[in-house]
Amino acid sequence: MTHFIKEEVRKVPVVKKIGVLVIGGGPAGMIAALAAARNGTETLLIEQDGFLGGMLTAGLVQVIAPLHDRAGSLVIKGIPLEFIERLWKQGGMSGDLRAITWLPHDSEATKYVADQMMEEARVEVLFHSLCVDAVLEEKGLKGVIIESKSGRQAVLAKVVIDATGDADVAYYSKVPYEKGWPETGLLQPMTLSFRMGGVRLSKWPHISEELKRTFEEAVKQYGPVGGQRGLGVLPLIREEECFINKTRIAGDGTNVRDLTRAEIEGRKQAWRCLKWYREHLPGFENAYIMQSAYRVGVRETRRIMGEYVLTKEDILGARDFPDGIMRGAYWIDIHDPRSNRTEYVYLKPGTSYAIPYRCLVPKKVDGLLVAGRCISGTYEAAASYRIMSHCMAMGQAAGTAAALCVKTRREPRELDVRRLQSKLIEQGAVVNR
Numbered sequence: 001m002t003h004f005i006k007e008e009v010r011k012v013p014v015v016k017k018i019g020v021l022v023i024g025g026g027p028a029g030m031i032a033a034l035a036a037a038r039n040g041t042e043t044l045l046i047e048q049d050g051f052l053g054g055m056l057t058a059g060l061v062q063v064i065a066p067l068h069d070r071a072g073s074l075v076i077k078g079i080p081l082e083f084i085e086r087l088w089k090q091g092g093m094s095g096d097l098r099a100i101t102w103l104p105h106d107s108e109a110t111k112y113v114a115d116q117m118m119e120e121a122r123v124e125v126l127f128h129s130l131c132v133d134a135v136l137e138e139k140g141l142k143g144v145i146i147e148s149k150s151g152r153q154a155v156l157a158k159v160v161i162d163a164t165g166d167a168d169v170a171y172y173s174k175v176p177y178e179k180g181w182p183e184t185g186l187l188q189p190m191t192l193s194f195r196m197g198g199v200r201l202s203k204w205p206h207i208s209e210e211l212k213r214t215f216e217e218a219v220k221q222y223g224p225v226g227g228q229r230g231l232g233v234l235p236l237i238r239e240e241e242c243f244i245n246k247t248r249i250a251g252d253g254t255n256v257r258d259l260t261r262a263e264i265e266g267r268k269q270a271w272r273c274l275k276w277y278r279e280h281l282p283g284f285e286n287a288y289i290m291q292s293a294y295r296v297g298v299r300e301t302r303r304i305m306g307e308y309v310l311t312k313e314d315i316l317g318a319r320d321f322p323d324g325i326m327r328g329a330y331w332i333d334i335h336d337p338r339s340n341r342t343e344y345v346y347l348k349p350g351t352s353y354a355i356p357y358r359c360l361v362p363k364k365v366d367g368l369l370v371a372g373r374c375i376s377g378t379y380e381a382a383a384s385y386r387i388m389s390h391c392m393a394m395g396q397a398a399g400t401a402a403a404l405c406v407k408t409r410r411e412p413r414e415l416d417v418r419r420l421q422s423k424l425i426e427q428g429a430v431v432n433r
């Protein structure tokens, strides 16, 4: 049985009162903050790390999944596309931007471009600050409690956007949520991504068929390596570097013991992988681990229950909604926690689905919007919209909605969605088919 102690009641200083407060500076949160600020609202972005990007940077997920549908048409534009174009101009991406769909990026350039864009939009950023609680009043969320080297502090806001990936703010605000697969409660495995240097590969986006065949042969001969079944190698913007998405660790990314085990086990798998690749794969004889992710990659944890729950049928049926605020086209991509396999279920080429505004609006609690992988959907639906391009587009919608709420003094659930849709279209986002 858990033993408890009682904490002394403490007075917490209110260090800021703001229009829009975004918690979490990953793909969803950074774009949300930009959208809120550009729509004329004072915006503060709080992030636990010392840089922005979330999985893009801290997680070393070095390839942004397509903004396109499977026929090659762009279904995500607006601020996400602008961000990517800025990154490309900075030299943080390679290739012909119009011709490639999977976008490899340099995470150091990504951090720098994110800082620049926040500065230009006058988003105030506070790093090294972890949101640890919600300030709730009868009518809903009024702000959050953060902890940092400066101690425990309160920040109050008219609208808070939870872009923590894990729905931390929603959880502290007692929003209903689900976690894991319905029958088993299992979660997609975590992965410690890493970068290998000293490799000889053909340039992005091609991994030679010969290398794939050699890998399969070596697996037959020497046995499997790492948690995932496939080669797991993605070339990056420099020829001698690649991104390895290969380790697999079961566990819950909201449990600190599981996270700790995942970091240690992830490193073990990465080093085993290095040895195996050096010994058995041509082009990897002199490979070395340049860098492992700053934090282990978490594919799924809490999904809030919102005013609408997006389903697999909505995604595969390329459904439209009257309150659609973005479009997505990525397939359902489930890393099976019970095996080393990954299941892919595709949308028809040339089709895309809408995400309704209601998926960003949590049940019961006012003053709060949610963006990113923790929005309201089933675990299967989340396996499509969790990718970074889609999280960025949700960010634009959430930030714009929050700014409109502040301007019109309305709660997120009362917002005039038509007005939100017009604003999004005016600002380059794709809302309708």
Ligand SMILES: Cc1cc2nc3c(=O)[nH]c(=O)nc-3n(C[C@H](O)[C@H](O)[C@H](O)COP(=O)(O)OP(=O)(O)OC[C@H]3O[C@@H](n4cnc5c(N)ncnc54)[C@H](O)[C@@H]3O)c2cc1C
Residues within 6 Å of the ligand: 023, 024, 025, 026, 027, 028, 029, 046, 047, 048, 049, 052, 053, 054, 055, 056, 058, 059, 061, 062, 063, 064, 065, 066, 129, 130, 131, 132, 163, 164, 165, 166, 168, 190, 191, 192, 193, 245, 296, 297, 298, 299, 371, 372, 373, 374, 386, 387, 388, 389, 391
């Ligand atoms: C191993 C792996 C491989 C993937 N591969 C791809 C891929 O190839 N392409 C692709 O597009 N997508 C990929 N994805 C999916 C994608 O990276 C994530 O689903 C996406 O980044 C989610 O975006 P987000 O903004 O919701 O959350 P995150 O990227 O997790 O960002 C959340 C941010 O909030 C911060 N934060 C969290 N809690 C708090 C708190 N309490 N207080 C303050 N700050 C907080 C975090 O530090 C982080 O910066 C992959 C994911 C994983 C794990």
